[in-house]
Amino acid sequence: MEPVTETFESRKKHVCVKGEGLSIPVCDKASLPGTVTQRTCVYGGARIVLMPITDSIHLVHGPIGCAACTWDIRGSKTSREDIYKKGCSTNLQEKDIIFGGEKKLYETIIELNKLYKPGAVFVYATCVAGIIGDDIKAVCKKAEGITGCRVIPVQSEGFQNHNKTKGHWIGGDALLDYVIGTKEPEETTPFDINIVGEFNVAGDLWGIKPLLEEMGVNIISTLTGDSHVDEIAQAHRAKLNIVQCQKSSNYVAKKMEKKYGIPFIKVNFFGLEQTVASLRDVADFFGDEEMIERTERIIESGLKEVSHKIEEYKKRLTGKTVALYVGGNKAWSLVRPFEELGMDVMMSGTKNGIREDYEMIKEAVRDGTIIVDDANSAELTRLLKEHRPNLLISGAKEKYISLKLGIPFCDFNHDRITAFAGFRGFVSFAKEVDASVSSPVFELTSKSLRGD
Amino acid sequence: MHHDKKFAVVNPSKMCQPMGAIQALLGVKDSMPLIHGSQGCSTYIRFQLTRHFREPIEVASTSMSEKTVIYGGEFNLMKALKNITEKQSPSMIAVTSSCLTETIGDDMVGIIEKFEDANLDKELPVIIPISTPSYVESHVEGYNRTVKALVEHLATPTVKNGKINIITGNISPADVKEVKNILKEMDCESIILTDTSENLDAPLTEDALSLYNGGTTIEEIEDTANSLGTISLSKHVDSAGVFLENKFGVKSISGPIPIGLENTDSFVKYVSEIGDLEIPESIEKDRGRLIDAMVDAHSYNYHRKVAIFGDPDFVSGLTRFTCEMGMIPTVVCTGTKSKRFIEDINNISEEKGVSPTILAGGDLYDMHREIKESGADILIGNAYGASIAQEENIPLFRVGFPVFDRLGAQRISVLGYNGGIDFVDKLTNTILDFYYDEAGYEIEEPEEVVEEFAREEI
Numbered sequence: 086m087e088p089v090t091e092t093f094e095s096r097k098k099h100v101c102v103k104g105e106g107l108s109i110p111v112c113d114k115a116s117l118p119g120t121v122t123q124r125t126c127v128y129g130g131a132r133i134v135l136m137p138i139t140d141s142i143h144l145v146h147g148p149i150g151c152a153a154c155t156w157d158i159r160g161s162k163t164s165r166e167d168i169y170k171k172g173c174s175t176n177l178q179e180k181d182i183i184f185g186g187e188k189k190l191y192e193t194i195i196e197l198n199k200l201y202k203p204g205a206v207f208v209y210a211t212c213v214a215g216i217i218g219d220d221i222k223a224v225c226k227k228a229e230g231i232t233g234c235r236v237i238p239v240q241s242e243g244f245q246n247h248n249k250t251k252g253h254w255i256g257g258d259a260l261l262d263y264v265i266g267t268k269e270p271e272e273t274t275p276f277d278i279n280i281v282g283e284f285n286v287a288g289d290l291w292g293i294k295p296l297l298e299e300m301g302v303n304i305i306s307t308l309t310g311d312s313h314v315d316e317i318a319q320a321h322r323a324k325l326n327i328v329q330c331q332k333s334s335n336y337v338a339k340k341m342e343k344k345y346g347i348p349f350i351k352v353n354f355f356g357l358e359q360t361v362a363s364l365r366d367v368a369d370f371f372g373d374e375e376m377i378e379r380t381e382r383i384i385e386s387g388l389k390e391v392s393h394k395i396e397e398y399k400k401r402l403t404g405k406t407v408a409l410y411v412g413g414n415k416a417w418s419l420v421r422p423f424e425e426l427g428m429d430v431m432m433s434g435t436k437n438g439i440r441e442d443y444e445m446i447k448e449a450v451r452d453g454t455i456i457v458d459d460a461n462s463a464e465l466t467r468l469l470k471e472h473r474p475n476l477l478i479s480g481a482k483e484k485y486i487s488l489k490l491g492i493p494f495c496d497f498n499h500d501r502i503t504a505f506a507g508f509r510g511f512v513s514f515a516k517e518v519d520a521s522v523s524s525p526v527f528e529l530t531s532k533s534l535r536g537d
Numbered sequence: 538m539h540h541d542k543k544f545a546v547v548n549p550s551k552m553c554q555p556m557g558a559i560q561a562l563l564g565v566k567d568s569m570p571l572i573h574g575s576q577g578c579s580t581y582i583r584f585q586l587t588r589h590f591r592e593p594i595e596v597a598s599t600s601m602s603e604k605t606v607i608y609g610g611e612f613n614l615m616k617a618l619k620n621i622t623e624k625q626s627p628s629m630i631a632v633t634s635s636c637l638t639e640t641i642g643d644d645m646v647g648i649i650e651k652f653e654d655a656n657l658d659k660e661l662p663v664i665i666p667i668s669t670p671s672y673v674e675s676h677v678e679g680y681n682r683t684v685k686a687l688v689e690h691l692a693t694p695t696v697k698n699g700k701i702n703i704i705t706g707n708i709s710p711a712d713v714k715e716v717k718n719i720l721k722e723m724d725c726e727s728i729i730l731t732d733t734s735e736n737l738d739a740p741l742t743e744d745a746l747s748l749y750n751g752g753t754t755i756e757e758i759e760d761t762a763n764s765l766g767t768i769s770l771s772k773h774v775d776s777a778g779v780f781l782e783n784k785f786g787v788k789s790i791s792g793p794i795p796i797g798l799e800n801t802d803s804f805v806k807y808v809s810e811i812g813d814l815e816i817p818e819s820i821e822k823d824r825g826r827l828i829d830a831m832v833d834a835h836s837y838n839y840h841r842k843v844a845i846f847g848d849p850d851f852v853s854g855l856t857r858f859t860c861e862m863g864m865i866p867t868v869v870c871t872g873t874k875s876k877r878f879i880e881d882i883n884n885i886s887e888e889k890g891v892s893p894t895i896l897a898g899g900d901l902y903d904m905h906r907e908i909k910e911s912g913a914d915i916l917i918g919n920a921y922g923a924s925i926a927q928e929e930n931i932p933l934f935r936v937g938f939p940v941f942d943r944l945g946a947q948r949i950s951v952l953g954y955n956g957g958i959d960f961v962d963k964l965t966n967t968i969l970d971f972y973y974d975e976a977g978y979e980i981e982e983p984e985e986v987v988e989e990f991a992r993e994e995i
Contacts, residue, residue, distance in 0.1 A: 093620065116576060116600040119617030124600075126577025148636045148671040149546065150553025154581035170924075171902075176546040177672050182640060192544040200542060212575055212637040213672065216606070243575040244637060247602045462595055463624065466746050482583050485593040489745045500588065530741055 089455055090467050093117060099459060100468075104452035109443040112458040115247040120461035123410075123436045123482055126243030128211050129155065130252020130437075134333055135239065135259065136169060137161035137284045137309045138317070140204035142197050144173045146190050146221060147211025151243070152176075160499045162288040163311055168201050177213060186219050194228040194236055204314035205235035207259065215242030235314060237263045248437050250332070250413070257337035260308065260317060265341065268318035274303045276371055279323045279341075281349070282334025282414075285310025286499070292507030293329075293354050299383050300368060301376050308337060321345045325370055327352045327363070332413030332442060354506040355415075355514070356422030357388060387508035395426070398515040401523045403427030405475035410434045410457070410465060410483060411497055413442035417449040419478065419497070426515055431474055434460055462486060476522050491530030493521035541906075548901035548921060550846055551872025553671030556582050557679030558633040559596055560707050560938075564731025565687070566752040567628040569621050569662075571597040573614055573645060574635025588941040590710075590737045593746060597621060601637060610643045611651075618652050622661060627748050628755050629663040631683070639670035663755055665690045675873045677773045677848055680707050684730050685776040691755060692762035694785050700726040700764045701812055702787070704778060706771030706794065707848055707938065710738035711950035716770070716795070719805065719953050722819050725812045728757045728764060730777065738947040762787065766811040768804070770794045770952075771850040772877050793881075794850040794952070797858030798827060801953050823954035830958045831862055834965040839863040841968060844913035846870040846904055846922065847937035849878035849897070855917055855936075855951070856882060860889040862961065867893055867911040874898035901925065915968060932971045934964050 089100040096117060101107040116122040128151060136143055136159045145152035156172025163169070175193045177186050194206050206228070210221050221238045229236040239259045241252055270277075278297070283290050290310045297304060305323050306316035326338045326349035338349035350370060352363035361384050368380040406429050409416055416435040423430055433446050434457030446456055455468065465483060469490050477487040480498030487494040495517055497505075505514040555572055559582050562570040572579045579598035586594040599613040614632070621630055634645055645666040653661060667686040669679045684704055703720070705713055713734040720727045735751025744750060761767070761781060766788035769775035778789035788811065795804035802824070809816050843864045845855050849871040856866045871878055878897050886892055894907045905925045908916070916926045919937040926933035940946035950956035973979050 093624065115602055116598070117616075117620060118599045118613040119571065119597050119620035120600075121579070121583075121595050121597050122576055122600060123580070124576045125580040126575040128575075129577050129581070144545075148553055149549055149551060149675070150556060150578070150581075150636070150671040152546070153549040153552040154556070154585050156548070158584070172546075172548045174546040174549060175544070176549075177636075179670070179673050182636075182672050189544055196542055196545045197547075200545075200547075212606075212635075213640055216637065216640045243577045244601050244606045245603050247576070247600065462593070470743070481588050482580070482594070485587060485591060486746060489593060489739075489741055490743055491741070 090464060090471060092464050092467075096464065100455065100457045100464070103447055103450055103454045103456060108447050108456070109440065110456055110458040112443055113248055113439045114459075116459055117461070121463070122459060122461050123465075123480075124247070124459060125249050126212075127245040127249055127252040127255065128209055128241040128243040130249030131239050131241035131256035131259070132209060132252070133159060133284075134253050134256030135207050135309060138205070138207070138312050138314055139163040139169045140166045140313045141169055142171065142173055142201055142203040142206045143169060143209065144175065144193065144197060144206055145209050145211060146175045146177070146186065146214045146219065148177045148213060149174055151211045158499050159284065160287055160501055161285045161310055162291075163285075165311070165313070168203055173197060182213060182217055185217060186214060187224050190219065190221070190224050191228055194224070195232060198228075198232040198234045203234060205237055205264070207237050207239055209239045209241050211241075212243040215244070235263065248439070250437050250439060253333040254336045257334065257340070261337065261340055261344070264314060264317050266318070266321040266345070268315060270305060270319040270322050273322055275324065276302045276373070276376070277305050277323045278302050278325045278327055278367070279305055279320045280307045280310075281326045281328045281338050282330030283307055283310045284330070287501045288504040289354070289506035289510065292504050292510040296364060296383055296387070296507055297367065300364065300380050301373070302367065302371075308334065321347070323347050325350065325367070327367060329354065330412075330414045353418045354510070355418055356425050357391070357508065357511050358421055358425060359418065360507055360511070361388070391508045391512050394512045395515045398519040399427050401519055402515070404429070405522055406431045407476040407478060408432035408469065408472070408474040410436075410460065410477065410479040412436070413438045415478070415497055416442065417445040420449040422511065422514065426518060428476075428518075430454060431472060432457065432468065434458060466490070476518065491527055493524065493527055495521050542902060546900045549872060550870060550900050550904070550921070551675035551677075552585075553636075553676060554669035554673065554679030554682070555633045555635055555671060556585070557676030557681070557707065558631075558667055558669045558683040559586065560676070560733075561680045561683040561731050562631045563594070563736050563749060564729070564733035564752045565629060565631070565758075566750065566754045567748050569595070569597060569625055569627040569630050569748060571599065571617055571621065571630055571632045572635055573599045573610060573632055573643065574601055574637045576600050578635045585939050585941075589939040589946045591944070591947065592737055592739055595749075606637070606641060609641060610638050611648050614643070614645065614648045615652050618649070618664065625748060627662050629665065631665045631667060631686075633667045633669045633679075633683070635669070636671040639668070663691070677707070677873045681774040681776050684774060685780055687730065687758050688761050688777045688780055691758040692781060692785065693759045694762040695760075696763060698726070698760055698763040700728050700760070701808060702728045702730060702761045702764045702767035702778070702781065704730045704767060704769040704771070704774055705732075706769070706774045706850060708770070708851075708952060709949050710734040710947045712952035712956055715950055715953040715956045718955070719820065720808065722817055723805070723808055723812070723814050724817075725808055725814055728761055729753055730758070730761065766790060768807055768811070770804070771848070772881075773849055773873070773875065792850060794854040796851070796854030796951055797861050797957060798824070798831070799861065800854055800857060801957065804953075820954070827954040827957045827961070830961045834961050835863055837965050837968050837973070840865055841914040842867045842912050844868040844870070844904065844908050844916050846901070846918040849873050849875045851937055853878060853881040853885065856893065857885050857889075858951075858957065858960070859917075860885060860891055866891055867913050868896070868904060868907040869893045870896035870899050870901075870904040870907075872898065872900065914972070915964070917964075932967050934967050
C-alpha cells in the first residue's frame with residue numbers, strides 16, 4: 086500500500102485511509118523524538134480533567150514553568166467561585182531539588198488554605214517532583230489533618246507515559262480515591278444523574294443542563310465543569326452517569342459502575358441529531374412516561390427554535406470539506422454535526438488516540454476519509470497542503486499553521502469562546518463555522534502584486 | 538508590608554528558563570529548537586508563544602517518557618538529532634535541557650559529541666547544547682544563557698567588521714524593528730542577537746511554515762567576535778557581551794533598555810560613540826516628535842498613579858518613562874529576583890522623586906495586594922493583569938509577554954523614539970477613554986473637586 090503522505094518510515098502506518106485495508110492507524114505509541122508532536126504530558130492530561138472544579142485550588146508541585154504555562158487555560162466557565170483560575174505553584178528551586186520539596190509543599194498548602202478557604206486543594210506532581218521522590222501522598226494527608234480541608238494528591242508526573250490519556254485516568258483516580266463517596270446527599274430522587282466528562286468549555290454545560298432539568302432529571306454533580314468538590318463527593322448516589330467526553334471520562338464512568346453499580350450511557354450534545362438522541366436515551370433509561378413525553382416536547386421546541394436559523398449558514402457551507410485534528414472524542418463526535426451543515430469530513434485525527442477512539446472514528450466517517458494519529462507539524466502541514474480542506478478544526482498550536490496556508494480554522498479547544506452544545510449551541514456552531522469558511526479574507530491570500 | 542504569603546506562588550509573573558531560551562532561539566535563521574524533556578515542555582511553551590505572536594511556533598521535543606527516564610535520555614536525544622537532521626536539514630539545532638533531564642543528570646554535551654562522532658562522514662548542522670534547568674532563576678536567565686551559548690560556540694575572530702552587536706533581550710518584533718530602524722538611520726552596521734522581527738511577525742505565506750527563515754544567521758553570530766562593541770539592551774542578558782569582551786576584547790555595554798527619552802538618548806549616544814557615527818537629523822526629528830507627543834499628552838497623564846509589571850529591564854524602562862511623563866509609579870513588580878532591578882528602580886526613584894513599592898521575585902498576588910495598599914490609576918503589563926485591573930476598576934495597558942487576549946501583540950512597540958510616541962499616544966488615550974467623557978472632559982469623582990483641572994484649558 087502507498088503511504089498517504091511522505092513521512093518517516095516508522096510514521097507511515099500512523100496515517101491511513103478508511104476503506105483501504107487498514108482503516109485504523111497504528112496508534113498509542115511513543116512519539117518520534119525530534120518531531121514537533123502536538124501532544125502534551127501526563128500532568129497536562131490530569132490537570133485538564135480536574136481544573137474546571139471551581140471552588141478548588143490547583144497547586145502544581147514543581148518548578149515554575151509547569152504552572153506558568155498552564156494556569157487559566159482551559160476556558161472552562163464558572164457560575165460561582167473562580168479560585169480555580171489562580172496559577173498556584175510551589176516554585177521549586179535548586180536547593181529543593183537537592184534536599185527535597187516536601188516541607189515547602191506542606192507550608193504552601195497550609196498557606197493557600199488560609200488565604201482562600203478552598204473546597205479542596207489538588208496537588209499535582211510534576212516530572213521533577215516524581216524524580217526527587219517527594220512523598221506527595223503523605224504530605225497531603227498531613228496537611229489535610231491540620232487544615233481540615235480536602236487535600237488531594239494527583240500523581241501526574243509528566244514523563245509517566247507518552248499518552249496524556251493516562252493523565253485523564255490519574256485525574257479520574259484522584260476523584261475516585263479521595264472525593265466520590267465521601268458525602269451523602271441531603272435528599273435523593275429517582276432521577277439523579279451525574280454529567281461526566283463535561284468541562285463547561287466556553288459554557289457548553291449551560292446549553293445542556295437546562296434541557297436535562299426540564300426533563301425532570303436531577304443533576305447531582307458534573308465531572309467536572311462548573312462543579313464544587315462537595316457535589317462530586319455525592320456523585321456515588323446517582324442512578325445514572327451520562328458521559329459526554331468519552332475520551333477522558335469513560336474510565337471514571339466504568340469504575341463508578343463497578344464500585345457503586347451506577348450504569349452509564351454515552352451522550353453527545355454536539356449537533357442536533359446527537360442532542361436529540363442523547364436526550365431520548367436518558368429519558369428511555371428512566372422509562373418514566375411523563376419524562377418521555379416532556380422530553381419529546383423539549384426536542385420538538387428545541388428543533389423548531391433553531392432549524393430555520395441554520396438554513397442560511399447551511400446554504401453557504403454545503404459541499405465544503407472539513408479536516409478534524411482534535412481530541413479523541415471530538416474526532417468522531419463532530420462528524421455528524423458537520424454533515425448536518427452539509428459539510429464533508431475528509432480527514433479526522435487525534436493526538437492521543439487509543440484503539441477504541443479510532444474504532445469510533447472509523448465508524449463515524451465515510452470511505453476515503455484520511456485518518457491520522459499523532460501527526461506532527463510537518464505531516465499536518467503536508468496533509469493540509471495536499472488536500473486543502475475548506476476548514477480545519479483543531480487547537481491553538483495548529484491554528485496558525487492552517488491560517489498561513491490560507492485555510493480557514495475554528496478553535497475547538499481551550500481558546501474557544503462560544504458554546505456549541507445543545508440546540509442553541511448548534512446555531513452558534515454553524516455561525517462560527519460560517520464566519521471562518523465564508524469570510525472573504527481567504528480569497529485574498531493567493532493574490533500577489535507581482536501576479537504570481 | 539504584610540507577609541501573609543511566604544511560600545506559595547499565586548499567579549506567576551515569571552516563566553521557566555526553557556521558555557526564555559526558545560524566545561531567543563526563534564530569532565536564529567534556519568534553526569530548529571529542541572527541548573530535551575517531556576512532551577509537555579515543548580507543547581506548553583508553543584501554546585503560550587503561538588497565542589501571543591499568532592504565528593506557528595515549531596519546537597521539537599525529545600519526548601521523554603518513563604522508560605527513557607530510567608535509562609537516561611541518550612537514545613531519545615540521539616534519535617531526535619538524527620530525525621531533525623535528516624528531515625529538516627537545519628543550519629543549527631539548539632538543544633535546551635529541562636528540569637527533568639537536568640535532574641536525571643543527562644550529559645547533553647557528551648551525547649551531542651557522541652552523535653557528531655558517529656556521523657563524521659555526514660554534513661551535520663551546528664548543534665548547541667544549552668543548560669536551562671527550570672528550577673533555577675527564570676525565563677530571563679534562560680534567554681541570557683542562550684545568547685551566551687550561541688556566541689560561546691560560534692564566535693570566531695577573523696577580520697574586524699566595523700559592526701555593533703545588539704543583544705535585544707526579550708522584546709517584541711516591532712521593538713526589534715525599531716532598534717534596526719535607528720541603526721539604519723545612523724548608518725550603523727549591526728548584528729542583532731537575535732532578530733525575531735521576521736519570524737514572529739511573518740507575512741501570510743506558506744514559506745513561513747518551513748524552518749524559521751528569517752533572523753540572525755550562523756555566520757553573523759560567528760562574526761560577533763569581530764565587532765566594535767556589543768550593546769545589551771537588557772542588563773539581564775549581557776552575559777554574551779561580557780563573554781565577547783573578555784575573550785575577544787569586544788567592548789560591552791550593558792543597558793539601559795532604550796525605553797523613554799533619556800534611555801533612548803543613551804542608546805543613541807552609545808551607538809554614536811562606539812561606531813564613531815554622526816547622529817543624523819532624522820533621529821533628532823524623531824526625538825523632537827517624542828517630546829512633542831509627551832507635551833501634547835501631559836495634562837491627561839500628569840500625576841496619574843501607575844503600577845507596572847513584567848520583565849525586569851522592561852519594567853525599569855517603563856518606570857523611568859512614565860516618570861518622564863509626570864506619572865507616579867506606585868508599584869513596580871518583576872517575577873525575577875534581581876538586585877540590578879532594585880538598584881535601577883532606586884536610582885530612578887531618587888532622581889525623579891518617586892517612591893514606588895518594589896517587588897523583585899514577586900507574583901501577581903503580591904502585586905495586587907500592593908496596588909490595594911498604594912493605589913494605581915492604571916496598570917501596565919501583560920494579559921495576566923486583566924483580572925486585577927477589573928477588580929480594581931482601572932484600565933490595563935497591555936504590553937510585554939504574554940498578551941493573548943488582544944490582537945497585535947507582535948506589533949506593540951515601546952522602544953526608541955518612535956515606539957515611545959506610540960506608547961505615549963496609546964497610554965494617554967487609554968486614560969482618556971477611562972477617565973474622561975466622550976467630549977474629553979474629565980469625569981468628576983464625587984469626593985474630589987476637579988473643576989479647576991478640567992475646565993481651565995477651555
